[in-house]
Amino acid sequence: MPTYRPGPVSLVLAALVALFLLMPLLAVIPVSLTPSRMLTMPTGELSLRHYRSLIEDPRWLDSILLSLRIGVVSSAFSTALALTFSLGIWMFQPRFTAMLVGFVLLPMVVPPVVSAVTLYFLLTSISGLTSFFGYDTWLGVAMAHSVMTVPFATVLILVSLSQLDRRIDLAARGLGASVWERATRVIMPNIKFGIVTAALLSFVLSWEEIGVTLFITSVNAITLPRLMWMGLRDNIDPAIAALSVILIIITVLVLAVRSVVVRIRGGV
Amino acid sequence: MRGILSDRMGAALLMAPLLLFLVLAYAWPFLGVVKWSFTLPTPGLGQYGALLTDDLVQSVFIRTLRIAAIVTIVSVSAAYAITVVWVRGTPAQRLIAEFCILVPFWISVLTRAFGWVALLSNRGLINTWLQSIGFISEPLTLVRNEFGVIVGMSHFLIPFAVFPLASAMRSLDERVLLAARGLGSSRMRTFWTVFVPMTRSGIIGSAMITFVFSLGFFVTPAILGGGRSVMIAELIYLRIFQSPDWGLGAAISVVLVVFVGALMAILFRDVKPKELV
Numbered sequence: 260m261p262t263y264r265p266g267p268v269s270l271v272l273a274a275l276v277a278l279f280l281l282m283p284l285l286a287v288i289p290v291s292l293t294p295s296r297m298l299t300m301p302t303g304e305l306s307l308r309h310y311r312s313l314i315e316d317p318r319w320l321d322s323i324l325l326s327l328r329i330g331v332v333s334s335a336f337s338t339a340l341a342l343t344f345s346l347g348i349w350m351f352q353p354r355f356t357a358m359l360v361g362f363v364l365l366p367m368v369v370p371p372v373v374s375a376v377t378l379y380f381l382l383t384s385i386s387g388l389t390s391f392f393g394y395d396t397w398l399g400v401a402m403a404h405s406v407m408t409v410p411f412a413t414v415l416i417l418v419s420l421s422q423l424d425r426r427i428d429l430a431a432r433g434l435g436a437s438v439w440e441r442a443t444r445v446i447m448p449n450i451k452f453g454i455v456t457a458a459l460l461s462f463v464l465s466w467e468e469i470g471v472t473l474f475i476t477s478v479n480a481i482t483l484p485r486l487m488w489m490g491l492r493d494n495i496d497p498a499i500a501a502l503s504v505i506l507i508i509i510t511v512l513v514l515a516v517r518s519v520v521v522r523i524r525g526g527v
Numbered sequence: 528m529r530g531i532l533s534d535r536m537g538a539a540l541l542m543a544p545l546l547l548f549l550v551l552a553y554a555w556p557f558l559g560v561v562k563w564s565f566t567l568p569t570p571g572l573g574q575y576g577a578l579l580t581d582d583l584v585q586s587v588f589i590r591t592l593r594i595a596a597i598v599t600i601v602s603v604s605a606a607y608a609i610t611v612v613w614v615r616g617t618p619a620q621r622l623i624a625e626f627c628i629l630v631p632f633w634i635s636v637l638t639r640a641f642g643w644v645a646l647l648s649n650r651g652l653i654n655t656w657l658q659s660i661g662f663i664s665e666p667l668t669l670v671r672n673e674f675g676v677i678v679g680m681s682h683f684l685i686p687f688a689v690f691p692l693a694s695a696m697r698s699l700d701e702r703v704l705l706a707a708r709g710l711g712s713s714r715m716r717t718f719w720t721v722f723v724p725m726t727r728s729g730i731i732g733s734a735m736i737t738f739v740f741s742l743g744f745f746v747t748p749a750i751l752g753g754g755r756s757v758m759i760a761e762l763i764y765l766r767i768f769q770s771p772d773w774g775l776g777a778a779i780s781v782v783l784v785v786f787v788g789a790l791m792a793i794l795f796r797d798v799k800p801k802e803l804v
Contacts, residue, residue, distance in 0.1 A: 266714045270612060
């Protein structure tokens with residue numbers, strides 16, 4: 260059977276777009292190898308000094324550890340909340356399902372800058388009550404990140420639930436399983452992949468979150484993107500290029516592994 | 528009887544934590560921001576009046592709408608070109624297209640903006656290269672202006688524009704295209720008169736997503752605009768942290784939410800949400 264394939268014009272245009280998409284990612288490689296202390300193209304020799312400064316400069320290491328901690332805590336929290344909520348929606352199909360899901364998705368739809376102002380209001384209000392949970396604290400950042408990532412986790416879990424055959428749950432129910440048993444022993448094992456994906460996505464979104472973080476931190480809770488932002492705005496530190504190269508390599512590797520896994524599993 | 532009761536209880540218990548969390552950590556503080564917009568610095572509608580009269584605020588609003596419109600056209604067209612190959616190419620072409628779409632999608636907005644700085648700045652890749660081949664003698668100004676902002680934002684938004692287009696193209700009946708070709712229509716004509724009209728819902732969805740996203744953009748304009756082409760989001764940041772004028776920052780935020788809400792309402796009236804994903 261013949262198929263409809265893109266013609267030469269389409270291929271050339273798509274290639275140009277592909278080039279545009281990859282260009283800035285490739286451009287950071289030569290910059291990261293410059294021996295200069297400023298953002299320039301290397302002219303003669305190459306140097307790894309900016310990669311070394313990532314390890315030797317405690318500021319980079321501290322912010323990497325902080326971002327990891329915030330990412331893990333906020334991802335666990337938002338995945339747990341998203342999971343219980345989605346189970347409630349799927350098992351009981353309450354009357355206002357559309358409204359409830361719509362409300363939960365708000366932080367994903369509202370312009371991020373408005374969410375940032377909102378979370379700034381929240382954390383500065385809390386700061387007056389307690390000192391370790393408010394503005395510019397790591398717990399405050401973790402909470403704000405959970406607000407921002409929970410809609411994405413919910414969407415992923417709801418999507419994997421929607422692909423689940425309701426009859427297995429009905430069977431469990433008919434055989435007398437309690438709500439707890441149905442959730443933990445019948446439904447959750449069947450949406451494992453969706454739950455793990457939700458946790459991973461929440462982690463990644465928190466790990467690279469900058470829009471909200473800028474509004475709710477100043478000097479103490481300096482996450483990795485926050486430190487990159489500071490280095491980008493003042494005079495540009497080529498260590499950012501070295502860090503970018505490492506992050507890009509990790510992304511490419513993870514995507515490659517994922518596509519192999521998907522190919523083996525034969526699904527999404 | 529026991530069944531119905533425990534069902535309700537179960538649903539409430541399972542859904543309560545997230546709903547409670549978002550009410551306390553999102554809905555309540557948002558109402559606080561709305562309150563700021565009416566009470567700071569003095570109670571009343573003063574801040575909203577200022578929005579209508581302040582020249583700076585007005586010029587920022589107009590610039591934001593203009594940049595968002597240009598970015599939407601650029602991103603949707605570019606996304607269309609690469610999606611055609613991603614959906615309808617040979618397996619090898621598909622794999623390459625997927626790689627080029629997903630890798631930038633997963634890389635942080637900061638890294639991507641930084642990549643454009645490395646390419647476009649005065650001592651960046653493009654200027655260094657153009658000078659070394661003697662094409663220009665003075666570096667071109669490619670960042671810290673609207674050009675840089677548009678390039679960076681389009682780059683960020685192309686992958687987002689791809690997904691609605693891809694789902695429209697996937698659901699399209701291939702036999703119609705083959706029929707058009709079989710009846711002697713040229714490639715160009717088949718594309719413009721059959722293929723494009725049949726992906727209309729995807730184009731609308733993709734344009735709306737891109738436009739709505741670009742209205743609230745903060746990081747890319749702040750880095751690539753270099754403080755010279757300020758957009759709404761950056762103005763809110765400046766009003767809250769630099770000039771401290773929390774009331775005005777809050778009022779701009781409220782207007783932005785209302786505007787985006789209205790746009791979404793129009794989108795979901797014309798296109799069913801299911802057609803987008």
